[in-house]
C-alpha cells in the first residue's frame with residue numbers, strides 16, 4: 001500500500017524536473033477499498049506507546065497566561081527571556097526568538113491544543129476521520145522554512161533547486177533567501193531541528209543512529225538514511241517536526257471545512273491562499289505572500305510539501321486517539337501541505353514519501369511544544 005501510494009507526476013522544464021510527487025487520495029483510497037477495510041490496519045500500523053484509543057471527553061487546554069511563553073502580549077517587554085512579542089496583527093503572542101539579531105529570524109504562531117476531527121467524514125480510505133486529541137499547545141513556524149534560514153544554520157550550504165527567484169530550472173545564484181528550502185530529505189530535516197534545539201540550549205527531540213553518511217552530515221540536505229530515529233515525544237521542549245495530527249490541526253486553523261478557507265475551489269479563491277499549478281509557474285514561490293489561515297500560518301497548503309514525524313499508515317486510529325504519533329515502523333514518512341491541483345490542497349489530504357527522498361517541492365516547517 002505504501003509503495004502504491006507513491007504515485008507521481010512531474011512538470012519538467014529546460015531539462016530540470018519540478019517534481020510534483022503526490023499520492024492521490026482518489027487513486028489510492030476509498031473508491032477501491034474492499035469491504036471490511038474499515039477498522040483494519042495495514043502491516044505498518046502499530047499503535048505508539050502514547051496512543052490511547054479511548055472514550056475520554058474532548059479536552060480543553062488552558063491558554064497560557066498573558067506574558068508567559070505562548071501568552072498574549074503587546075510589546076516585547078511583556079515576554080519572558082528567549083521570546084518576543086510577535087508583531088503580526090491579531091496574532092500577538094510571546095513566541096520563541098531564534099538567531100538573535102539575524103535577518104532570518106523565524107516567526108512562530110500559537111496553535112492551541114484540544115480535540116478535533118482529523119481526516120474526512122464519511123470515507124473509508126486513508127483519510128477516514130477519527131477524533132484526535134492534542135494535550136499540549138504548540139508553536140508552528142508561520143512559514144515553510146526558508147533557504148535563508150537553512151543557510152544561516154549551515155554556513156551558506158543550500159541544497160535547494162530553486163535558488164534563483166524566477167524560471168523553472170534549478171539555479172545557483174543564491175538569490176532566493178525567502179524561497180522555501182527544498183531538496184531536504186527527512187533525516188536532514190530531523191537533524192536540522194535538533195541543531196536548532198542545541199543552538200538554543202534546548203533538549204534535542206530526536207536521536208538518529210546508524211546513519212550512513214555521518215561524515216558529510218545533514219548540511220547539504222542529503223542524508224542517505226539512518227538505521228533508526230527515535231522521538232522523545234510531544235513533551236520534548238526542543239524544536240521538532242510536527243506530528244501528522246498536529247500538522248492537520250494547525251493547517252485547519254480552527255475550521256472543519258474541506259479547505260481552511262471554506263469549500264470554494266474556484267481558481268480565484270484558491271489562488272488567494274495557495275501556490276499551486278495554476279499560479280506557481282511550476283516552481284516554488286517566496287513564502288508568506290498568500291492569505292494566512294485562522295492561526296496565522298502561511299502556505300500550509302501549496303508551495304512545498306512538508307515533512308512530518310509519522311511513519312505513514314494507510315489507516316488512522318479507530319474512534320479516538322490522544323497525541324497520536326503514527327505507527328512505530330514503516331517505509332515512508334508522512335508529507336503534508338503541498339498539492340499541485342486544487343483538489344489536493346484539502347486540509348485532510350495525506351501523502352507519504354521515502355524518508356531519503358529529496359525533491360524540489362519538498363521542505364519542512366518547524367514546531368515546538370509550549371511548556
Ligand SMILES: [Ca+2]
Nearest residue numbers: 299300304337
Ligand atoms: Ca506547504
